[in-house]
Amino acid sequence: MATEEFEAQPAAPPADGVAGSERSTRSLVVSGIAVVAFIALLALAWTASATLLLIFAGILLGVFLDGLTRGLGYVLRLPRALRLTAVSMAVAGLLLGMSAFGGATIAQQARDLGQTIQSQSGTVRDWLKSHGIDVGKLEALQGTGEPKPGGEEEQKGGFGSFASGVLKSPGSLLSDAGNVLGPAAAVLLELFNALGNVLVIVFLGLSVAADPSAYRNGLVRFLPPRHRKRGGQVLDGMGETLRHWLFGQLITMAVIFLFTWAGLAFLGIGGSLILGLQAGLLAFIPTVGPLVAGAIILLASLASGFNALLGALGVYLAVQTLESYGLTPFIQKRALDIPPATIFAGQLLLGVLFGLWGIALALPMMAVIKVLLEQLYIEDTLGEQAEV
Numbered sequence: 185m186a187t188e189e190f191e192a193q194p195a196a197p198p199a200d201g202v203a204g205s206e207r208s209t210r211s212l213v214v215s216g217i218a219v220v221a222f223i224a225l226l227a228l229a230w231t232a233s234a235t236l237l238l239i240f241a242g243i244l245l246g247v248f249l250d251g252l253t254r255g256l257g258y259v260l261r262l263p264r265a266l267r268l269t270a271v272s273m274a275v276a277g278l279l280l281g282m283s284a285f286g287g288a289t290i291a292q293q294a295r296d297l298g299q300t301i302q303s304q305s306g307t308v309r310d311w312l313k314s315h316g317i318d319v320g321k322l323e324a325l326q327g328t329g330e331p332k333p334g335g336e337e338e339q340k341g342g343f344g345s346f347a348s349g350v351l352k353s354p355g356s357l358l359s360d361a362g363n364v365l366g367p368a369a370a371v372l373l374e375l376f377n378a379l380g381n382v383l384v385i386v387f388l389g390l391s392v393a394a395d396p397s398a399y400r401n402g403l404v405r406f407l408p409p410r411h412r413k414r415g416g417q418v419l420d421g422m423g424e425t426l427r428h429w430l431f432g433q434l435i436t437m438a439v440i441f442l443f444t445w446a447g448l449a450f451l452g453i454g455g456s457l458i459l460g461l462q463a464g465l466l467a468f469i470p471t472v473g474p475l476v477a478g479a480i481i482l483l484a485s486l487a488s489g490f491n492a493l494l495g496a497l498g499v500y501l502a503v504q505t506l507e508s509y510g511l512t513p514f515i516q517k518r519a520l521d522i523p524p525a526t527i528f529a530g531q532l533l534l535g536v537l538f539g540l541w542g543i544a545l546a547l548p549m550m551a552v553i554k555v556l557l558e559q560l561y562i563e564d565t566l567g568e569q570a571e572v
Protein backbone atom coordinates (compact mmCIF):
# COMPACT_ATOMS: atom_id res chain seq x y z
CA MET A 185 0.00 0.00 0.00
CA ALA A 186 1.44 3.30 -1.14
CA THR A 187 1.78 5.85 1.47
CA GLU A 188 1.85 9.58 0.86
CA GLU A 189 4.33 11.51 2.85
CA PHE A 190 3.39 15.01 3.75
CA GLU A 191 6.10 17.41 4.57
CA ALA A 192 5.34 19.67 7.50
CA GLN A 193 4.74 23.20 6.27
CA PRO A 194 5.28 26.19 8.58
CA ALA A 195 2.11 27.98 9.51
CA ALA A 196 1.66 31.35 7.80
CA PRO A 197 1.64 34.29 10.20
CA PRO A 198 -1.71 35.99 10.63
CA ALA A 199 -2.35 39.03 8.48
CA ASP A 200 -3.13 41.20 11.52
CA GLY A 201 0.30 40.50 12.97
CA VAL A 202 2.06 41.63 9.80
CA ALA A 203 -0.01 44.80 9.60
CA GLY A 204 0.63 45.54 13.26
CA SER A 205 4.38 45.06 12.80
CA GLU A 206 4.41 47.40 9.81
CA ARG A 207 2.43 50.05 11.69
CA SER A 208 4.80 49.78 14.65
CA THR A 209 7.85 50.18 12.40
CA ARG A 210 6.28 53.11 10.59
CA SER A 211 5.37 54.89 13.81
CA LEU A 212 8.89 54.33 15.13
CA VAL A 213 10.39 55.86 11.98
CA VAL A 214 8.01 58.82 12.12
CA SER A 215 8.83 59.39 15.79
CA GLY A 216 12.56 59.31 15.05
CA ILE A 217 12.16 61.78 12.20
CA ALA A 218 10.08 64.06 14.44
CA VAL A 219 12.72 63.99 17.18
CA VAL A 220 15.52 64.77 14.71
CA ALA A 221 13.47 67.58 13.15
CA PHE A 222 12.72 69.04 16.60
CA ILE A 223 16.40 68.98 17.57
CA ALA A 224 17.35 70.58 14.25
CA LEU A 225 14.71 73.26 14.84
CA LEU A 226 16.10 73.97 18.30
CA ALA A 227 19.64 74.20 16.91
CA LEU A 228 18.46 76.61 14.22
CA ALA A 229 16.63 78.71 16.81
CA TRP A 230 19.75 78.77 18.98
CA THR A 231 22.03 79.94 16.18
CA ALA A 232 19.51 82.53 14.95
CA SER A 233 18.24 83.58 18.39
CA ALA A 234 19.16 87.26 17.95
CA THR A 235 17.26 87.43 14.67
CA LEU A 236 14.25 85.60 16.08
CA LEU A 237 14.08 87.93 19.09
CA LEU A 238 14.36 90.92 16.76
CA ILE A 239 11.40 89.54 14.79
CA PHE A 240 9.49 89.05 18.04
CA ALA A 241 10.15 92.69 18.98
CA GLY A 242 8.77 93.73 15.59
CA ILE A 243 5.67 91.62 16.21
CA LEU A 244 5.23 93.36 19.57
CA LEU A 245 5.31 96.73 17.82
CA GLY A 246 2.77 95.41 15.33
CA VAL A 247 0.51 94.30 18.19
CA PHE A 248 0.81 97.77 19.73
CA LEU A 249 -0.07 99.57 16.47
CA ASP A 250 -2.88 97.10 15.81
CA GLY A 251 -4.33 97.78 19.25
CA LEU A 252 -4.25 101.54 18.68
CA THR A 253 -5.82 101.06 15.24
CA ARG A 254 -8.61 98.94 16.69
CA GLY A 255 -9.24 101.47 19.43
CA LEU A 256 -9.45 104.30 16.92
CA GLY A 257 -12.01 102.26 15.01
CA TYR A 258 -14.46 102.63 17.92
CA VAL A 259 -14.23 106.41 17.55
CA LEU A 260 -13.82 106.95 13.81
CA ARG A 261 -15.45 104.71 11.22
CA LEU A 262 -12.59 104.92 8.73
CA PRO A 263 -10.87 102.26 6.61
CA ARG A 264 -8.16 100.37 8.45
CA ALA A 265 -5.40 101.77 6.24
CA LEU A 266 -6.35 105.35 7.13
CA ARG A 267 -6.60 104.55 10.82
CA LEU A 268 -3.20 102.85 10.82
CA THR A 269 -1.67 105.80 8.99
CA ALA A 270 -3.15 108.24 11.50
CA VAL A 271 -1.95 106.15 14.44
CA SER A 272 1.57 105.77 13.01
CA MET A 273 1.86 109.49 12.30
CA ALA A 274 0.59 110.32 15.80
CA VAL A 275 3.14 108.03 17.46
CA ALA A 276 5.96 109.35 15.27
CA GLY A 277 4.89 112.94 15.93
CA LEU A 278 4.80 112.31 19.68
CA LEU A 279 8.32 110.88 19.65
CA LEU A 280 9.65 113.70 17.48
CA GLY A 281 7.91 116.30 19.63
CA MET A 282 9.41 114.86 22.80
CA SER A 283 12.83 114.87 21.15
CA ALA A 284 12.44 118.46 19.90
CA PHE A 285 11.12 120.03 23.09
CA GLY A 286 12.79 117.85 25.69
CA GLY A 287 15.77 116.48 23.82
CA ALA A 288 18.15 119.27 24.80
CA THR A 289 17.14 119.07 28.46
CA ILE A 290 17.41 115.30 28.49
CA ALA A 291 20.82 115.38 26.78
CA GLN A 292 22.16 117.96 29.23
CA GLN A 293 20.80 116.10 32.23
CA ALA A 294 22.20 112.84 30.84
CA ARG A 295 25.69 114.38 30.60
CA ASP A 296 25.46 115.83 34.09
CA LEU A 297 24.06 112.57 35.43
CA GLY A 298 26.90 110.59 33.89
CA GLN A 299 29.49 112.81 35.55
CA THR A 300 27.64 112.66 38.86
CA ILE A 301 27.37 108.87 38.84
CA GLN A 302 31.05 108.52 37.93
CA SER A 303 32.03 110.84 40.76
CA GLN A 304 29.77 109.18 43.31
CA SER A 305 30.85 105.68 42.26
CA GLY A 306 34.39 106.85 43.11
CA THR A 307 33.14 107.98 46.53
CA VAL A 308 31.51 104.60 47.12
CA ARG A 309 34.67 102.85 45.94
CA ASP A 310 36.85 104.80 48.36
CA TRP A 311 34.45 104.08 51.22
CA LEU A 312 34.46 100.36 50.46
CA LYS A 313 38.24 100.31 50.12
CA SER A 314 38.62 102.04 53.48
CA HIS A 315 36.60 99.24 55.07
CA GLY A 316 38.74 96.50 53.54
CA ILE A 317 36.34 95.47 50.75
CA ASP A 318 37.74 94.41 47.37
CA VAL A 319 36.83 97.05 44.78
CA GLY A 320 38.72 95.77 41.76
CA LYS A 321 35.58 95.44 39.65
CA LEU A 322 34.41 98.93 40.55
CA GLU A 323 37.78 100.34 39.58
CA ALA A 324 37.61 98.55 36.24
CA LEU A 325 34.14 99.95 35.60
CA GLN A 326 35.20 103.46 36.48
CA GLY A 327 38.44 103.19 34.54
CA THR A 328 40.63 104.20 37.52
CA GLY A 329 42.28 100.89 38.20
CA GLU A 330 46.05 100.76 38.01
CA PRO A 331 47.42 99.22 34.80
CA LYS A 332 48.77 95.73 34.92
CA PRO A 333 52.46 95.17 34.29
CA GLY A 334 53.55 93.85 30.95
CA GLY A 335 51.54 96.09 28.62
CA GLU A 336 48.48 95.23 26.60
CA GLU A 337 49.59 91.73 25.64
CA GLU A 338 49.40 90.52 29.24
CA GLN A 339 46.08 92.21 30.10
CA LYS A 340 43.86 89.32 29.12
CA GLY A 341 40.23 89.31 30.11
CA GLY A 342 39.85 93.09 30.64
CA PHE A 343 37.72 95.61 28.80
CA GLY A 344 40.31 95.97 26.05
CA SER A 345 40.19 92.23 25.40
CA PHE A 346 36.39 92.36 25.34
CA ALA A 347 36.34 95.28 22.91
CA SER A 348 38.86 93.63 20.61
CA GLY A 349 36.82 90.43 20.72
CA VAL A 350 33.71 92.36 19.70
CA LEU A 351 35.52 94.07 16.83
CA LYS A 352 36.99 90.77 15.65
CA SER A 353 33.72 88.86 15.76
CA PRO A 354 33.30 86.49 12.80
CA GLY A 355 31.18 87.72 9.93
CA SER A 356 31.79 91.41 10.54
CA LEU A 357 32.98 93.02 7.32
CA LEU A 358 33.92 96.21 9.13
CA SER A 359 35.96 94.64 11.92
CA ASP A 360 39.29 95.46 10.30
CA ALA A 361 38.23 99.07 9.86
CA GLY A 362 37.28 99.12 13.53
CA ASN A 363 40.75 97.91 14.51
CA VAL A 364 42.38 100.61 12.36
CA LEU A 365 40.17 103.57 13.25
CA GLY A 366 39.89 102.73 16.93
CA PRO A 367 37.05 103.66 19.31
CA ALA A 368 35.35 105.97 16.80
CA ALA A 369 34.73 103.06 14.43
CA ALA A 370 33.37 100.97 17.29
CA VAL A 371 30.90 103.72 18.17
CA LEU A 372 29.86 104.06 14.53
CA LEU A 373 29.38 100.31 14.24
CA GLU A 374 27.18 100.28 17.32
CA LEU A 375 25.14 103.22 16.01
CA PHE A 376 24.62 101.57 12.63
CA ASN A 377 23.73 98.31 14.33
CA ALA A 378 21.20 100.00 16.62
CA LEU A 379 19.72 102.00 13.75
CA GLY A 380 19.42 98.87 11.63
CA ASN A 381 17.65 97.03 14.45
CA VAL A 382 15.22 99.93 14.92
CA LEU A 383 14.44 100.03 11.21
CA VAL A 384 13.84 96.28 11.11
CA ILE A 385 11.50 96.47 14.12
CA VAL A 386 9.58 99.41 12.63
CA PHE A 387 9.24 97.72 9.24
CA LEU A 388 8.02 94.46 10.78
CA GLY A 389 5.64 96.29 13.09
CA LEU A 390 4.06 98.29 10.29
CA SER A 391 3.81 95.20 8.08
CA VAL A 392 2.09 93.14 10.75
CA ALA A 393 -0.25 95.95 11.78
CA ALA A 394 -1.22 96.65 8.16
CA ASP A 395 -2.86 93.23 7.68
CA PRO A 396 -2.62 91.00 10.77
CA SER A 397 -5.27 88.57 9.47
CA ALA A 398 -3.08 87.68 6.48
CA TYR A 399 -0.24 86.53 8.76
CA ARG A 400 -2.65 84.75 11.10
CA ASN A 401 -4.36 82.86 8.29
CA GLY A 402 -1.03 82.09 6.68
CA LEU A 403 0.22 80.41 9.85
CA VAL A 404 -3.04 78.51 10.29
CA ARG A 405 -2.79 77.04 6.77
CA PHE A 406 0.37 75.19 7.78
CA LEU A 407 -1.73 73.11 10.20
CA PRO A 408 -3.75 70.02 9.21
CA PRO A 409 -7.36 70.94 8.30
CA ARG A 410 -8.81 69.37 11.46
CA HIS A 411 -6.56 71.54 13.67
CA ARG A 412 -6.92 74.86 11.87
CA LYS A 413 -9.86 76.13 13.89
CA ARG A 414 -8.10 75.44 17.19
CA GLY A 415 -4.86 76.93 15.85
CA GLY A 416 -6.68 80.13 14.96
CA GLN A 417 -8.14 80.30 18.47
CA VAL A 418 -4.69 79.88 20.00
CA LEU A 419 -3.21 82.64 17.82
CA ASP A 420 -6.12 84.95 18.68
CA GLY A 421 -5.57 84.26 22.37
CA MET A 422 -1.87 85.06 22.08
CA GLY A 423 -2.61 88.33 20.29
CA GLU A 424 -5.22 89.38 22.86
CA THR A 425 -2.91 88.57 25.77
CA LEU A 426 -0.02 90.52 24.24
CA ARG A 427 -2.28 93.53 23.58
CA HIS A 428 -3.57 93.63 27.14
CA TRP A 429 -0.10 93.15 28.61
CA LEU A 430 1.54 95.72 26.34
CA PHE A 431 -0.94 98.52 26.98
CA GLY A 432 -0.97 97.76 30.69
CA GLN A 433 2.82 97.87 30.74
CA LEU A 434 2.88 101.21 28.92
CA ILE A 435 0.48 102.70 31.48
CA THR A 436 2.67 101.37 34.29
CA MET A 437 5.82 102.81 32.72
CA ALA A 438 4.20 106.23 32.25
CA VAL A 439 3.04 106.34 35.89
CA ILE A 440 6.47 105.33 37.18
CA PHE A 441 8.13 108.01 35.02
CA LEU A 442 5.79 110.78 36.20
CA PHE A 443 5.86 109.90 39.91
CA THR A 444 9.65 109.40 39.98
CA TRP A 445 10.24 112.66 38.12
CA ALA A 446 7.85 114.59 40.37
CA GLY A 447 9.25 113.11 43.58
CA LEU A 448 12.90 113.72 42.72
CA ALA A 449 12.18 117.22 41.40
CA PHE A 450 10.37 118.03 44.65
CA LEU A 451 13.48 116.96 46.58
CA GLY A 452 15.64 119.17 44.36
CA ILE A 453 17.78 116.32 43.03
CA GLY A 454 19.58 117.19 39.81
CA GLY A 455 18.69 115.28 36.67
CA SER A 456 15.23 114.36 37.93
CA LEU A 457 13.80 114.27 34.40
CA ILE A 458 16.34 111.80 33.04
CA LEU A 459 16.18 109.77 36.25
CA GLY A 460 12.41 109.48 35.96
CA LEU A 461 12.70 108.64 32.26
CA GLN A 462 15.19 105.83 32.80
CA ALA A 463 13.07 104.48 35.68
CA GLY A 464 10.02 104.39 33.41
CA LEU A 465 11.88 102.74 30.53
CA LEU A 466 13.56 100.16 32.75
CA ALA A 467 10.16 99.23 34.19
CA PHE A 468 9.62 97.36 30.91
CA ILE A 469 12.06 94.77 32.29
CA PRO A 470 10.49 93.37 35.49
CA THR A 471 12.57 92.62 38.60
CA VAL A 472 15.93 93.50 37.03
CA GLY A 473 14.96 96.87 35.54
CA PRO A 474 13.69 98.49 38.76
CA LEU A 475 16.81 97.37 40.64
CA VAL A 476 19.09 98.98 38.06
CA ALA A 477 16.94 102.14 38.05
CA GLY A 478 17.06 102.32 41.84
CA ALA A 479 20.85 101.97 41.93
CA ILE A 480 21.21 104.84 39.43
CA ILE A 481 18.81 107.05 41.40
CA LEU A 482 20.65 106.45 44.67
CA LEU A 483 24.06 107.12 43.13
CA ALA A 484 22.81 110.36 41.57
CA SER A 485 21.25 111.54 44.84
CA LEU A 486 24.51 111.12 46.77
CA ALA A 487 25.76 114.38 45.27
CA SER A 488 22.99 116.28 47.06
CA GLY A 489 23.77 114.97 50.52
CA PHE A 490 22.61 112.29 52.92
CA ASN A 491 19.13 113.76 53.36
CA ALA A 492 18.64 113.74 49.60
CA LEU A 493 19.78 110.11 49.53
CA LEU A 494 17.14 109.16 52.12
CA GLY A 495 14.50 111.15 50.25
CA ALA A 496 15.38 109.50 46.94
CA LEU A 497 15.23 106.10 48.61
CA GLY A 498 11.79 106.96 49.96
CA VAL A 499 10.59 108.05 46.51
CA TYR A 500 11.94 104.87 44.93
CA LEU A 501 10.34 102.61 47.54
CA ALA A 502 7.02 104.47 47.32
CA VAL A 503 6.93 104.16 43.51
CA GLN A 504 7.86 100.48 43.63
CA THR A 505 5.17 99.83 46.23
CA LEU A 506 2.62 101.58 44.03
CA GLU A 507 3.75 99.53 41.03
CA SER A 508 3.88 96.17 42.83
CA TYR A 509 0.71 96.39 44.93
CA GLY A 510 -1.41 98.83 42.94
CA LEU A 511 -0.69 99.10 39.24
CA THR A 512 0.44 95.59 38.32
CA PRO A 513 -2.29 93.64 40.17
CA PHE A 514 -4.99 95.98 38.87
CA ILE A 515 -3.82 96.52 35.28
CA GLN A 516 -2.08 93.24 34.47
CA LYS A 517 -4.47 90.85 36.24
CA ARG A 518 -6.37 90.16 33.03
CA ALA A 519 -3.32 89.99 30.82
CA LEU A 520 -0.64 88.11 32.74
CA ASP A 521 -1.08 86.60 36.18
CA ILE A 522 2.27 84.90 36.80
CA PRO A 523 3.90 84.63 40.27
CA PRO A 524 6.96 86.89 40.74
CA ALA A 525 9.28 83.94 41.43
CA THR A 526 8.25 82.35 38.13
CA ILE A 527 8.89 85.62 36.28
CA PHE A 528 12.33 85.96 37.88
CA ALA A 529 13.24 82.34 37.09
CA GLY A 530 12.10 82.84 33.50
CA GLN A 531 14.22 85.99 33.23
CA LEU A 532 17.26 84.14 34.52
CA LEU A 533 16.77 81.28 32.06
CA LEU A 534 16.09 83.49 29.04
CA GLY A 535 18.90 85.85 30.04
CA VAL A 536 21.40 82.99 30.16
CA LEU A 537 20.17 81.65 26.82
CA PHE A 538 19.71 84.89 24.87
CA GLY A 539 21.49 87.64 26.82
CA LEU A 540 20.03 91.14 27.16
CA TRP A 541 17.38 90.51 24.50
CA GLY A 542 16.12 87.54 26.51
CA ILE A 543 15.87 89.60 29.70
CA ALA A 544 14.12 92.51 27.96
CA LEU A 545 11.56 90.31 26.17
CA ALA A 546 11.16 87.72 28.92
CA LEU A 547 7.70 88.81 30.05
CA PRO A 548 5.96 88.91 26.64
CA MET A 549 7.55 85.58 25.73
CA MET A 550 6.29 84.10 29.00
CA ALA A 551 2.84 85.48 28.17
CA VAL A 552 2.91 83.59 24.86
CA ILE A 553 4.13 80.41 26.57
CA LYS A 554 1.36 80.72 29.17
CA VAL A 555 -1.32 80.88 26.45
CA LEU A 556 0.16 77.83 24.72
CA LEU A 557 0.27 75.82 27.96
CA GLU A 558 -3.25 76.80 28.98
CA GLN A 559 -4.96 76.12 25.68
CA LEU A 560 -2.94 73.25 24.22
CA TYR A 561 -1.97 71.35 27.36
CA ILE A 562 -4.41 72.15 30.17
CA GLU A 563 -7.54 72.41 28.03
CA ASP A 564 -6.85 70.09 25.08
CA THR A 565 -4.58 67.44 26.65
CA LEU A 566 -5.77 67.33 30.26
CA GLY A 567 -9.34 68.31 29.47
CA GLU A 568 -9.47 70.84 32.30
CA GLN A 569 -10.56 74.47 32.28
CA ALA A 570 -7.72 76.98 32.55
CA GLU A 571 -8.02 79.47 35.38
CA VAL A 572 -9.16 82.94 34.28
